[in-house]
Amino acid sequence: ISQAREKALTGGITRIYFSQQDALDLSFKQGIFDMIVCTNVFMTMDSMESVRKALVSMSRVCRKGATICFDYRNASNPHVRLKYRLAPMYDSTIKRRNVNAYRPDEISRALSEARMSVISRQCIGLPLLRDLAPVVIIKAQKI
Numbered sequence: 001i002s003q004a005r006e007k008a009l010t011g012g013i014t015r016i017y018f019s020q021q022d023a024l025d026l027s028f029k030q031g032i033f034d035m036i037v038c039t040n041v042f043m044t045m046d047s048m049e050s051v052r053k054a055l056v057s058m059s060r061v062c063r064k065g066a067t068i069c070f071d072y073r074n075a076s077n078p079h080v081r082l083k084y085r086l087a088p089m090y091d092s093t094i095k096r097r098n099v100n101a102y103r104p105d106e107i108s109r110a111l112s113e114a115r116m117s118v119i120s121r122q123c124i125g126l127p128l129l130r131d132l133a134p135v136v137i138i139k140a141q142k143i
Helices: 002-010 048-061 078-090 092-096 103-113
Strands: 031-037 062-073 116-124 135-143
Touching: 031 048, 048 062, 048 103, 092 135, 103 135
Parallel strands: 031 062
Antiparallel strands: 062 135, 116 135
């Protein structure tokens, strides 16, 4: 966070706030943010239920019309499923935490429950086979 803060100040960006918190229970007041960016977080959550709670929490602290950007690993991609299932066998750091992928329909339901609508969906890795892209970046808006 200190490196990001320093980089922002060096770039002349002053209207920005950095914080490390529990994504499932953000301590900020309701409706105060214009934008939230959440990267490489959902893949480390223990379940889709946790992802859902995080999206609801992020939505709560955003004003109506705010943008929320996040990524997730696509469980529809067979390589992603296999990689994450085998990860503890080849990566000793994985044994201490979860690595999870989620299906696009699960993410869509969670967004709907969090009162967000998708503005854009960028599929990374397999642009011609969007449904199988290993990584999906979502830009959503609170409705």
